[in-house]
Amino acid sequence: LGSVAALATQLVLLISGWIPVGAAAPTRRILAVGAHPDDLELACGGTLARLADAGHEIHAIVAADGAVGGNAGERAGEAQRAGTFLGVTSLRTLGLPDTRLAEHENTLTGAIEEKIRTLNPDIIFTHSAHDQHQDHTAVHRATMRAGRRHPAILCYESPSATANFSPQVFVDITDYTGVKSAGVAIHADQMDKPYMAGDVLTAKANFRGEQAKMEAAEAFEAMRIPAFRGVL
Numbered sequence: 001l002g003s004v005a006a007l008a009t010q011l012v013l014l015i016s017g018w019i020p021v022g023a024a025a026p027t028r029r030i031l032a033v034g035a036h037p038d039d040l041e042l043a044c045g046g047t048l049a050r051l052a053d054a055g056h057e058i059h060a061i062v063a064a065d066g067a068v069g070g071n072a073g074e075r076a077g078e079a080q081r082a083g084t085f086l087g088v089t090s091l092r093t094l095g096l097p098d099t100r101l102a103e104h105e106n107t108l109t110g111a112i113e114e115k116i117r118t119l120n121p122d123i124i125f126t127h128s129a130h131d132q133h134q135d136h137t138a139v140h141r142a143t144m145r146a147g148r149r150h151p152a153i154l155c156y157e158s159p160s161a162t163a164n165f166s167p168q169v170f171v172d173i174t175d176y177t178g179v180k181s182a183g184v185a186i187h188a189d190q191m192d193k194p195y196m197a198g199d200v201l202t203a204k205a206n207f208r209g210e211q212a213k214m215e216a217a218e219a220f221e222a223m224r225i226p227a228f229r230g231v232l
Contacts, residue, residue: 052087
């Protein structure tokens with residue numbers, strides 16, 4: 001990856017608005033790993049859309065089939081459509097059993113390892129360890145194992161994140177809150193869940209934006225970007 005710290009700094013500054021959107025920047029490859037078909041849209045949909053619009057490649061892995069509390073067949077299709085809407089370059093669904101990802105961590109780790117090997121991503125997004133959902137923490141562990149030699153990993157905030165979630169990186173999504181909400185709305189199978197509502201998404205973005213002195217933001221824990229100790 002060369003000077004990964006420098007590359008990560010440039011990328012995060014770009015998406016955080018510290019580098020003008022029109023400024024020339026090399027294309028970067030991003031890997032986003034989520035447990036369920038709607039997790040990426042809920043947690044970092046604005047960031048992924050902004051990265052895609054800036055010309056970067058976004059590749060995604062969705063681990064579980066989403067069959068618990070939903071229709072697995074419909075949810076897989078919704079994940080593909082939402083990814084396309086946000087500008088994701090490729091999205092792979094693994095179809096592992098919902099709520100039981102911990103039982104399949106070796107399979108999940110192997111799939112993420114293979115993607116890291118073939119893609120050589122500049123930055124990886126995944127779930128936080130500070131999360132109440134067992135599938136989310138299983139994905140976090142699998143990603144950290146698969147990316148044990150990778151120097152740039154950011155953990156996003158899911159609706160089930162605990163009070164221990166402590167972000168250091170904030171991405172400005174002021175112009176992307178509507179895009180995020182529209183991406184989430186593609187997951188029609190889950191729209192009866194309170195956390196899917198547009199006003200709930202906007203409130204969370206405004207809360208994180210206030211912390212970062214922006215209008216709206218998405219928040220991330222920096223696992224492997226040591227330069228980011230404070231708020232961007």
